Amino acid sequence: MQSTRGVVLSFCPAGIVVAAVASVLCAACAPPAVRAPDGSPLRTISGENPRKRKGYGPPPPGHPRIVGEAVPQAVLDGTAGLAPGAELSWTFIGPRPLANDYWAGNGSSGGRVVGIACHPTNPAIAYAASASGGIWKTVDTGVSWTPVSDQAPILNHGAITMDRQHPDAIWAGTGEYTEFTTGAGVLRSLDGGQTWTQLGASSLGAAQCSGIAVVPSDDPAVPTAVHWTGSLGYRVSRDGGTTWTSGIGLGSDCSSLVVHPADPNIVYVARYGNGIYKSTNGGSNFTKLAGGLPTTGLFRIVLAVAPSQPSTLLALFINGSGGLLGLYRTTDDGATWSLLPGVPNFPTPQGWYDASISIDPANPNHYFGGGVDTYSVAGIVESTNAGASWTDISSSGGRIHPDHHWIAWGADGVPWFAHDGGVSRRVGSTWQNRSGNLGAVQIYAIDQHDTLTNTIVIGTQDAGSARKTSSSLTFTQTVGGDGGACETDPASSSLTWATYPYLVVYRCIGSSCFEITGPWSGDNRDWISPIALDLSSPTTLYAGSNRVWMNTAAPTANTWTAISTSTVASGGTISCIAPVPGLPGHLWVGNSRGGVYRTTDGGATWLQARSADNVAIGTICPMPGDPTTAYICRVASTSTRVLRTSNGTTWQSVTGTLPSGITAQCLAIDWDRGLPGMVVGSGAGVYASFDQGVTWIRSGSTLPNVNTSQLQINATSRTVLLATYGRGAWRSSLPGPADLNADGSVDGADLGVILSQWGPCTATFGCAGDLNHDGQVDGGDLGILLSSFGT
Secondary structure (H helix, E strand, O other): OOOOOOOOOOOOEOOOOOOOOOOOOOOEEOOOOOEOOOOOEOOOOOOOOHHHOOOOOOOOOOOOOOOOOOOOHHHHOOOOOOOOOOOOOEEEEEOOOEEEEHHHOOEEEOOOEEEEEEOOOOOOOEEEEEOOOOEEEEOOOOOOOEEOOOOOOOOOEEEEEEOOOOOOOEEEEEOEOOOOOOOOOEEEEOOOOOOOEEEOHHHHOOOOEEEEEEEOOOOOOOOOEEEEEEOOEEEEEOOOOOOOEEOOOOOOOEEEEEEOOOOOOOEEEEEOOOEEEEEOOOOOOOEEOOOOOOOOOOOOEEEEEOOOOOOOEEEEEEOOOOOEEEEEEEOOOOOOOEEOOOOOOOOOOOOOOOOEEEEOOOOOOOEEEEOOOOOOOOOEEEEOOOOOOOEEOOOOOOOOOOOEEEEEEOOOOOEEEEEOOEEEEEEOOEEEEOOOOOOOOEEEEEEEOOOOOOOEEEEEOOOEEEEEOOOOOOEEEEEOOEOOOOEEOOOOOOEEEEEEOOOEEEEEEOOEEEEOOOOOOOOOOEOOOOEEEOOOOOOOEEEEOOOEEEEOOOOOOOOOEEOOOHHHHOOOOEEEEEEOOOOOOOEEEEEOOOOEEEEOOOOOOOEEEEOOOOOOEEEEEEOOOOOOOEEEEEOOOOOOOEEEEOOOOOOEEOOOOOOOOOOOOEEEEEOOOOOOEEEEEEOOEEEEEOOOOOOOEEOOOOOOOOOEEEEEEEOOOOEEEEEEEOOOEEEEEOOOOOOOOOOOOOOHHHHHHHHHOOEEOOOOOOOOOOOOOOOEEOHHHHHHHHHOOOO
16 A cells, blocks of 8 residues: 655565464565654554555565565476475465455455556457456456466566457566566467467566557567567567567666557657657667656656557656656657646655556547545546646545556547556446456465364455455455454454554454554564464464564453564564464564574573574474474575474474475475475465475466465364465365375375384474374374275
């Protein structure tokens, strides 16, 4: 949601938590000041509706929770050495929709969308590029949406376009430009989204895309030109995306792109912080434009061209504070520009993130601008007289969700708007919410009730905190704005805890929430800061800033006590908190610097379990009933990522054969197996090992290649819950403990394991055949296996 941040920031990695026998993920460090855009402290006043909560913006650009990654090529081509075992089988469980979103006019949200491409002749067909949940297609004006790129190597997007001569040819630029998420070239479909080809992966690398445009030819696979802008600057391909070249003088960050609709040799590119450039030879050479344009104080620039009068262009300039530097107009192909007076400051205070401008294809004097929302200055503004006057229409004729990224036009002249809630259309003077059927919600954190497994709470990007209590895909918002770490009370079907960025804490009874934030306003905090309920003492809730805080009467009281100094943060912030199941007062914490600490006396004393190494700890999973045994994951993509300890100080890598290029974002441990099973959530999918890292199995066919946020295992139902940053929540059953080789059946191979391990189990971390955990592989374990034989 809305941000107090400027353009240049520095961040440190971090992580978030979930308590119990499950797991958690990573977050980002908080800037030292935590204040609203007007400078006032962000705290709920008496009587305020928490669902109205606003004040912070999107997550800090590029921080490790959100960047994601592409599936490594070795994984895609089968040379990564992954095991062929039975993969986990995942089912989508919502939100679809996330209902009752205050900032969507109590309507539905479906996840952040950054680009839309409308069919040139069929007004019912459009494609939406979600920020990190892939490409979605509608054939009924957005009433329903279908994900069409779940198995693409990456689901992060910055822009999308359509070949207007061949409308089944879709081109999508990967990597969200404003949030610095990982890119992987360009995705192209020639069959209306049924199949996708990755192009330019080596030339464009992990760069983020700000714009993409296609100049058609007779062959949809090889357009005359494909123009691309983004963090690398400007690139053009004239061979269907095989090779990409840069325009002279445009080798650095470019924020926008338009192509002359009648003369494709004319290309305009906006260079971030520098100005506007024009090419008259299809992108081979560029000349910087002047003629009245600003030369100082400019940062992001967004362009629009009038299709019916292409000599008319608009240029939206953003200043260093994220506000409007000026909206400029030319009617002579860029030779001269005039500043339009009286334009509302609709992008402020985060035009680096929320800034779009568009001209009606049928009327060169009809403009829309998209920025933040009316609670700031303005959201969607409209001019019908070439910019002489403007009207904020964000709340006129209904409500549109804040934070606007793109404006497209349907074949019937209806404008479509991409925003943090999904997609809306403006039909006449009325808003149509077209977000409800999207399943692209970005979830930071998730928790499910121990016994009521359909009672689930989530914290999301710009759709707040939400919960559901049935098998329905619908989640209902409880706290507005952005949500974070969350917990459910095992003793109640209605009591939950939710958080807002930088550790604002709420206690919720059903949908009624009350702030119980502690006295940590002077502490450094993460964007998504951890909380954790101690299931061994379920009235005790922990919270992490750069210290650990405890509330021993969390269901009723608002009293917090610091039980650590900042030493446990190793100079960073607390990234995850993990109480030891079955041992009240036993607690592990990890931090953004890679350090791990633990206490066995409720925080009276702390022991350093691992020294900091400047790689965030994403998850700590303590063994139930054991004060010194735990697994952790480091938020890294190479080398050691998953480790275990049995004595609380010495760590052994169990990363094993997990391929390079797979970031261990989050971790869950299946303690019910004789040899604990490990499930790792990565920046693009999930991997599981049931032999302590010797082999890994990828969840490739039932789960999108999406960035993951948190994993949680429910031992009773033998399921694992997954939160993703872009494709909502998912659930999978786990292999039965007697399926020792995790091949999907209990058979002779598993019997062979039992017999080969017969006798005392001397391995520190257990034996696969010790199904009853008594330290022996014997007749008791054989009986358990035989009772499941053939299943």
